[in-house]
Amino acid sequence: YGYYHPVQYHEGYVFCNGFIYKMEKTDNSVTFLAVGDKAIGDDAFNWSSGAFYNDLFYVASKTTVYAVDYKTNTVIDSYVFDAERTAKNNVQPGICLDEESGRLYWGTYDYDSYIHSIAIDITDGEAKGKFISESYISADASQKSVATPIVYGGRIYLAGQQGKMTVLSAKNLTKLYDASIGGGRVQGTPILSAVDGKIRIYIQCYNGHLY
Numbered sequence: 001y002g003y004y005h006p007v008q009y010h011e012g013y014v015f016c017n018g019f020i021y022k023m024e025k026t027d028n029s030v031t032f033l034a035v036g037d038k039a040i041g042d043d044a045f046n047w048s049s050g051a052f053y054n055d056l057f058y059v060a061s062k063t064t065v066y067a068v069d070y071k072t073n074t075v076i077d078s079y080v081f082d083a084e085r086t087a088k089n090n091v092q093p094g095i096c097l098d099e100e101s102g103r104l105y106w107g108t109y110d111y112d113s114y115i116h117s118i119a120i121d122i123t124d125g126e127a128k129g130k131f132i133s134e135s136y137i138s139a140d141a142s143q144k145s146v147a148t149p150i151v152y153g154g155r156i157y158l159a160g161q162q163g164k165m166t167v168l169s170a171k172n173l174t175k176l177y178d179a180s181i182g183g184g185r186v187q188g189t190p191i192l193s194a195v196d197g198k199i200r201i202y203i204q205c206y207n208g209h210l211y
Contacts (some may be wrong), residue, residue: 004046004047005017005045005046005047005048006047006048006049006094008049008050010052010057010070013035013070013071014032015049015050015057015059015070017039017045017046017048018039018040018041018043018044018045018048018059018061019034019039019040020034020035020036020040020057020068020070020073021033021034021035022035022071035070035071035072035073036072036073036074038073040057040059040066040068040073040075041061041064041066041068041075041078043061043064043066044061044062045059045061045092046092047092047093047094047109047146048060048061048092048093048094049093049094049095049148049189050094050095051094051095051096051097051104052070052097053097053099053120053122053129054128054129055069055070055071056068056069056070056076056129057070058095058097058104058120059095060081060092060093060095060106061092062082062092063080063081063082064078064079064080064081065078065079065081065095065104065106065116065118065131066078067120067129067130067131076129076130077129077130077131078131079118079131079133079136081116081118081136081138092106092108092109093106093107093108093109093145093146093147093148093149094106094147094148094149094189095148096148096149096150096151097120097151098151098170099122101119101170102119102120102121102122103117103118103119103120103135103151103170104117104118104119104120105117105149105151105156105170106148106149107141107144107145107146107147107149107158107160108144108145109144109145109146109161112140112144113140113141113142113143113144113145113160114138114139114140114141115138115139115141115145115149115156115158115168115173116136116137116138117135117136117137117138117173118131118132118133118135118136118137119131119132119135120132137172137173138173139168139172139173139174139175140175141158141160141166141168141173141175142162142166142175142178143158143160143161143162143164143166144160144161144162145158145159145160145161145186146160146161146187147159147160147186147187147188147189147190148189150190150192150201151170152192152194152199153199154169154170154171155167155168155169155170155176156168156169156170156173157190157192157201159181159186159189159190159203160185160186161185161186161187162185163180163181163182163184163185163186163205164178164179164180164181165178165179165181165190165201165203166178167179181203181205181211182205182211184205184206184207185205185206186203186204186205186206187206188203188204190202190203
C-alpha cells in the first residue's frame, strides 16, 4: 500500500510523517529546522495527520496515540489503543478534536473498520492535555477509512473506503446511519462549511469528483 504523508502547518511549525519542523523566514527565503532528531515517539506514521490543543499536537500511529509538545518534540503522554494490532500496513488516519468536550476521534484502515475516541484533560491542572485513559471507547464504523473524521453538532462524520458517510454519536460512538456518497471510495478528508445557516460537507471521491 502506498505511503502518503499529509503536511500540516500550525503557528510557524510544519508536521509531516511524524517529524516536526520549525519555519525560519527571512526576506528572501524560508528554512525548515528539524525539532528533535527522531519522529514523534520514535514511531512510524503513514497517512497520519493530527490535531492541536494549546502547545500540544495529537497524532496516532497504528497502535498508539501521542500527545507531544511540538515546540520541543517531547512526548508528554501516550496511550496504546490496540496493542494486539497486526495490520499489514502502517496506515493510520487523521485525528480530529472536539475542543468543547476534549475528545479526540480517529478511524482505522486495513486491520478493522473501527473508530476510536479518547478524552484529554482540558482543566487547568497538572494533567492538562494528557489522556484520560478510562475514557477510551471504540466502535465498529462499518467501513475502513484514511480520512480525518469531522465532529459537529454532537455527531461524528466519517467518510471511507465503501463510498459512504457514516454518522455516529460523538458521545458514545453509536452508529446513527450511513449516507451513500455515490462516487466510490473516499481517501481525502471532507470539509464542513457552515454559511448562512446552511451546513454542507464537501467530499472528493477517488473518481476525482467533488460531492
